[in-house]
Amino acid sequence: MNQLQLLNQISDLLPSVWSTVSEMVSNSSPQPAKFESPIAMRATPQDLAAELGGNMLMIQFAMAAQPDAMQLIIIRTETVLEIARIVTGVVWDDVDDNVQAELRPFAEAIIQGLCLGLGNVLLETVVATGMSIRYQEFQLPENLSMSPSLVRTQVALTMEEVSGVVLWLMDDETANYVTGQEIEDDQVMAPSIPAMTAADGSIGNNNNRSEFDSSMEVLLDVPLEISVELGRVKMMVREVLDLGTGSIIEVDKAAGEPVDVMVNGRLVAKGEVVVIEDNFGVRITEILNPAERFRMDAA
Numbered sequence: 001m002n003q004l005q006l007l008n009q010i011s012d013l014l015p016s017v018w019s020t021v022s023e024m025v026s027n028s029s030p031q032p033a034k035f036e037s038p039i040a041m042r043a044t045p046q047d048l049a050a051e052l053g054g055n056m057l058m059i060q061f062a063m064a065a066q067p068d069a070m071q072l073i074i075i076r077t078e079t080v081l082e083i084a085r086i087v088t089g090v091v092w093d094d095v096d097d098n099v100q101a102e103l104r105p106f107a108e109a110i111i112q113g114l115c116l117g118l119g120n121v122l123l124e125t126v127v128a129t130g131m132s133i134r135y136q137e138f139q140l141p142e143n144l145s146m147s148p149s150l151v152r153t154q155v156a157l158t159m160e161e162v163s164g165v166v167l168w169l170m171d172d173e174t175a176n177y178v179t180g181q182e183i184e185d186d187q188v189m190a191p192s193i194p195a196m197t198a199a200d201g202s203i204g205n206n207n208n209r210s211e212f213d214s215s216m217e218v219l220l221d222v223p224l225e226i227s228v229e230l231g232r233v234k235m236m237v238r239e240v241l242d243l244g245t246g247s248i249i250e251v252d253k254a255a256g257e258p259v260d261v262m263v264n265g266r267l268v269a270k271g272e273v274v275v276i277e278d279n280f281g282v283r284i285t286e287i288l289n290p291a292e293r294f295r296m297d298a299a
Contacts (some may be wrong), residue, residue: 003149006172007040009179010151013121014038018155020120021113023064028109031160033084043152045145048169052138055095056080059107060141061131063115066177070130070141072169073110079157080135082253086160095135109131110166116237120180123232124265140169147171228271228282229260259287 017037025033057080059073075083077095079175084092084099087106092099111128119126153168170178231251243249253259258270261282271282 003042003172006175006179006181007042007151009181010040010153010175011038013118013179014040014153014155016121017114017117021110023115024116025106025109027237028088028105029159030089033157033159035155035157035166038153038155040151040153042149043169044149045140045147048140048150048152049138054220055135057095057100057107057133057135058138059111059126059131059133060074061111061117063174063177064127064129066174067129069171069173069177070133070142070143071240072144072167073107074138074142074167074169075157076164079162079166082162082164083159086162095146099207100133100135104133114168120234122178122180143171143173146167225265227262227265228273229262231259 015038018038022033022035025035052074054077056077057075059075060070061073062070062247080095080099080103081092083106084090084095084103087103091267109129111131115126115128148173151170151172151174152215153170155166155168157166202261231253233249233251259268259273259282261269261271261284268288269284270286271284274281274283
């Protein structure tokens with residue numbers, strides 16, 4: 001996938017993700033907040049450093065699935081002060097420690113909304129890690145500063161009389177993850193199969209089983225996460241908050257239907273639940289062929 005395709009995919013999912021952010025922030029704020037008209041574009045660290053001078057609110061975080069790929073949410077000073085006025089009912093002249101403390105729930109709600117929105121798109125649980133909230137001069141974390149080009153998302157924020165801009169910066173590793181392309185196809189190196197010289201002098205692939213097995217040995221110790229999915233359901237935030245001990249969540253599968261067997265988040269098989277002594281297990285009843293797997297991933 002080239003950079004233009006990556007930007008197009010990100011642009012497609014942004015409205016849904018930031019709509020979820022709007023809901024999450026509105027639930028934690030005295031006034032409704034709208035994050036609208038997101039635009040994704042390319043930017044270099046040098047261009048950002050030249051553009052973003054002075055202090056600003058910087059929310060740094062990563063996804064738990066990619067803890068080293070730090071991201072940034074940036075809000076300029078004038079917008080920060082207006083948000084603080086709405087949240088606290090007090091007019092502030094400067095962003096001090098008190099303002100930062102008052103705005104922490106607002107900032108956390110943005111990150112929670114991003115994670116929930118991305119989880120809805122990726123159909124998996126997305127959790128933030130390593131979050132820090134600071135008011136300081138613009139500075140990129142190491143992974144972003146070392147990237148030749150970043151994905152920059154610009155979002156319009158409106159609250160009461162506030163009209164500002166929020167920036168979201170990520171590297172290509174994160175961009176691939178949020179678009180469901182954690183590892184691009186053309187980045188996957190297949191194990192090399194030794195070439196052989198035929199009797200006529202031509203070069204061909206050596207299909208000898210033992211040589212192929214030898215070339216595959218480098219992959220045999222790679223750990224894979226196997227998970228079994230009973231079913232799925234979408235719930236509103238208020239419904240999740242109402243859950244308690246004894247609550248029952250009805251999923252989208254009927255009793256007796258096959259469960260999904262996932263390998264690293266990809267559907268590869270179906271099976272039936274069995275009990276092995278004191279543990280649950282799954283008896284494989286169907287292995288999906290590559291075409292079926294592709295259709296399921298695309299869906």
